[in-house]
């Protein structure tokens with residue numbers, strides 16, 4: 164398609180239409196319909212609807228084909244509609260929620276998740292997914308931490324890169340791939356108090372060093388769209404933020420894809436107090452680089468008159484529309500507007516055996532064993548009882564699984580029966596008051612009590628922030644009760660954010676199962692009985708209490724650091740809690756026992772274009788073959804900016820056979836020592852560094868080295 168020619172032939176209304184994204188039901192109504200937003204401007208005419216360029220959310224091939232057909236029959240130029248949807252951690256085959264998948268420290272699994280999601284979702288004619296979420300997350304009060312990959316910029320980038328590649332494949336024209344829309348640009352995860360949509364107030368330095376790299380990684384991996392965030396950055400809503408959308412995205416990063424607002428976020432800049440009405444919002448949006456407006460109508464209702472009155476340059480509209488048309492062309496939609504949509508494919512591809520196998524493997528690798536006082540793995544002869552609300556719950560997919568039919572999932576109770584494993588006793592209960600004497604006597608006569616508790620799915624995700632991140636009191640009491648019977652207690656947690664676990668601390672074992680997707684409980688069963696060995700490690704720190712938040716491992720030093728075991732009143736500490744996390748970043752247990760020895764560098768001085776080989780021996784002193792995630796951190800002692808006490812710069816997930824030793828190697832080179840300054844320029848400093856290697860961000864072996872001038 165000659166896009167330039169096509170663009171030229173469009174009327175201004177047709178061009179403006181391309182910038183509008185609406186829900187599918189609009190096309191299937193015959194009268195004027197009301198949508199969200201400012202009362203005076205809520206009506207889209209039939210004409211406006213049939214100019215719209217893209218659709219938000221479509222659930223089946225049938226619906227897609229019908230909508231596209233109707234649309235094209237009314238379209239002068241036969242420009243196909245673009246269908247976008249939120250495919251976040253699987254389409255029908257559901258993978259662990261992102262925060263869990265991150266804990267696998269296995270970005271290749273995220274690649275498979277994305278590849279499989281694309282293959283399944285395209286059978287419904289979806290072309291674009293609003294994923295990955297590249298927002299760095301440091302505040303567990305924020306409900307959307309469940310959608311991210313945690314607090315570390317390096318690990319986050321590794322995941323983002325693989326996900327974009329997995330969705331997009333090698334050619335967007337192929338069937339079975341999706342264009343990837345990275346979100347929420349930028350710094351959405353830094354909302355104050357963890358309250359969703361709240362103010363973000365960050366230094367440029369932190370923005371460049373911590374928050375921006377993951378979005379950039381997505382773009383460098385060729386993500387074709389960028390979604391703006393709901394929040395302000397430097398007082399300007401991200402949706403109309405020139406610094407973000409033009410200076411960083413277009414000028415610094417050379418992004419030439421499509422930008423899209425978040426849901427209604429262009430209109431919401433009125434609430435932010437930077438525009439008086441939709442008309443002003445339209446001016447700010449187009450001028451500052453927003454191409455598609457999702458779910459509000461500022462552009463549709465006002466661009467025409469604004470351009471006519473020369474208050475906006477039509478050239479800007481042309482540029483935006485060109486990018487949108489180009490995306491449609493790159494996706495091959497002009498040749499085949501129904502690409503991928505097929506009822507037969509839905510049947511063939513969805514939840515195939517291969518897809519479920521990957522989902523299972525991902526679930527196994529994503530669970531994190533937080534505590535194990537010699538009770539796991541369990542065995543078949545023990546008398547096992549289970550209590551708690553998650554005994555029978557099948558809602559284990561986590562947020563964003565609108566197509567993942569949860570009734571197909573197995574509850575914990577189901578998996579015991581699928582394994583012909585008779586329980587000593589079980590009771591689905593939320594409160595101890597539901598347990599009578601008979602129940603207690605059963606519990607009393609068991610060897611192990613499993614308490615299956617946590618958060619409900621709707622307690623995390625968008626707009627689901629919390630100030631109290633403890634296990635709900637009534638559920639914690641179930642653990643207390645089980646302990647009071649002098650029983651061994653395994654607590655299995657289903658939840659979407661790091662929690663304050665102080666109330667269930669006396670459990671003998673704690674398995675953080677998150678929401679592991681379609682095969683959540685199958686994976687849990689195999690893990691607790693030792694058919695599989697837990698290997699996940701946390702991607703967000705778990706605090707002792709909510710007052711420690713934000714808590715993240717890669718903090719700066721203070722001028723008055725607290726030194727362990729030295730008493731000094733005037734140092735940086737809390738009177739009532741430690742500085743450190745309860746369970747730190749990178750932490751997770753195994754049934755195997757690993758010990759680290761012989762950290763070595765092949766040199767201790769080098770110049771910037773050389774590299775250093777780091778090696779360490781990891782010994783598996785146990786009878787379990789198992790994965791270990793070996794982590795490498797670096798500290799830059801003296802630099803022009805105060806630098807973090809440690810930063811993850813590498814990790815290796817190695818499979819180590821029982822009673823054997825593996826030598827693990829890393830290379831340190833320029834990339835690991837450079838960082839961004841407050842203008843986004845890469846810099847590095849000569850002088851002393853420290854390298855640290857170990858099983859988590861705290862238990863580390865350390866050596867110094869030096870970067871010298873050539």
Ligand code: BGC
Nearest residue numbers: 219249293346347425426625
């Ligand atoms: C969310 C986005 C999502 C969009 C479309 C918004 O409310 O913030 O993450 O992609 O809705 O569903």
